Amino acid sequence: MSDISFDGRVAVVTGAGGGLGRTYALELARRGAAVVVNDLGGSVKGEGGDHTAAQKVVDEIKAAGGDAAPNFDSVSTPEGGAAIVQTAIDTFGKVDIVVNNAGFLRDKSFLKLTWDDLDAVLDVHLKAAFYVSQPAFANMKENGYGRFVFTASNATFGNFGQTNYSAAKMGLVGLSNTIAVEGARAGILSNVIMPVAKTRMTEELLGEFANYLAPELVTPMVTYLCSEACTTTHGAYSAAGGRYAAVKWTLGEGWFAGSGNTPTAEEIQAHLDEINDMSGAIVPQSTTDEIMALAAKFQPAS
Ligand SMILES: NC(=O)c1ccc[n+]([C@@H]2O[C@H](COP(=O)([O-])OP(=O)(O)OC[C@H]3O[C@@H](n4cnc5c(N)ncnc54)[C@H](O)[C@@H]3O)[C@@H](O)[C@H]2O)c1
Structure with a gap:
């Protein structure tokens, strides 16, 4: 089995300033991809903004001899999505890979959910994936090659306090499945990752069990799905603590x-x-x- 290389490939990873996205960006770059490290910064509830997160990851990649460019736009607007993809095209000439990963939580039990909490979560997870992926799809189609990874969650199985989040994440499954259908003839594959990992988003929720769930244990599955070697499309994969499993509709x-x-x-x-x-x-x-x-x-x- 030959090594999986990303030489000559250009990747966009959203929300790559920390947590899971950072590990994907570092690994793709280590294997030769030029990576746009997008991150608005901000809190786990999506408040504030801080450019240092994305810049630090870019610095880390460059220090290791890789190639990367930062982008600080929000994925939550059509202009932001277009600007993120444009950063890849302007800096590296194209986009081959998009990992839609950025996001935050606004957990509330259903009766306490406000429309602001609903809109913010649909915007950053579901609509953002449209805003980033549509301009990327156009470029991939011209080039006859593309890889999408959309980030869903085991919240799609149902989780107390996460009506907004689980609905957004399930929406991404439909989006990925249809992109897989529409992209097939253009060499574009699309899959869903359902991670469980210790990050700032989850460490309180997962308690001590979080110590078995390093984000780096999710990265190999995402790396494979982003690669030329990938033969699967229209799939969804749970990756957690070293266990990798298909989730089927x-x-x-x-x-x-x-x-x-x-x-x-x-x-x-x-x-x-x-x-x-x-x-x-x-x-x-x-x-x-x-x-x-x-x-x-x-x-x-x-
Ligand atoms: N950690 C888990 O166990 C787990 C489980 C299921 C799903 N997920 C999903 O994985 C993804 C990554 O989560 P994480 O655990 O690494 O959390 P995290 O908070 O560490 O990372 C999310 C990143 O997204 C960035 N971000 C937030 N809003 C943004 C915006 N509008 N534009 C650009 N960037 C923005 C944040 O600044 C942050 O760096 C999320 O989509 C999350 O819903 C995580």
Whole structure:
């Protein structure tokens, strides 16, 4: 197995001034990528701003003999997203890789959630990924090559106090899956990472267990997904504490009421076990896969 190299590749890592993003930027640069280190700075709740975080990581990369440029724009606006990608094009001539990683939390139980908390979290996680990825996709399409990694979370399984965050993160799964479909012909692969790691965002929440969850244990999976060697697209991967696992959006075989039959609610109740049964489930790679599976139910049995 040959070494995975990023020589000649240009990467954008958002929110790379600290935490997980910093480890991705350092590793991509160590393996030869020119890296745009984006970070607005600011607190774990997204308040304030401080250029030193991104600049320090750039300095660290350069001190190790790598190539990097800082960017201090916010991912949360269309102008910010465009400026981040433009930094890569102006400085290094193109963009091959985007790791959408920046973000912060505004946790509140559902009834206490304010619309400000909702907007801020949707903006920095979900809408930001559109703002950064659309201009990057345009450049990748011209070059016939691209790698996207979107950062979701195990909050997508449901987590108390994180309605805004879990909805934003689940939205990223849909975004990545559709970019995978639209990018396939242009050599653009798109995947989702679901990290668990000790960073300022999580160390209080995770308690002592955090000590087993170094951010560097997430980095190899992200590095692989960013690489030319990557053969997977439309995927989602949990990476935590040295365990790497696929997370699948699956469709069960289900129960078919029969062509032309409209079942009653009581029949749904009666067939709930079959409806919930996941043996024989498929992992649709696009809408077409579900429609094909559905259409097959309407074929007369041979
Ligand atoms: N740490 C975990 O266990 C965990 C779990 C699930 C998901 N995540 C996700 O991983 C990503 C990285 O989180 P982390 O744990 O490294 O946290 P972190 O707070 O250390 O890093 C997030 C970075 O994003 C930057 N940032 C915030 N708002 C920004 C903006 N508008 N524009 C540009 N940069 C901005 C911050 O300054 C910070 O450096 C986030 O998307 C987070 O939701 C982390």
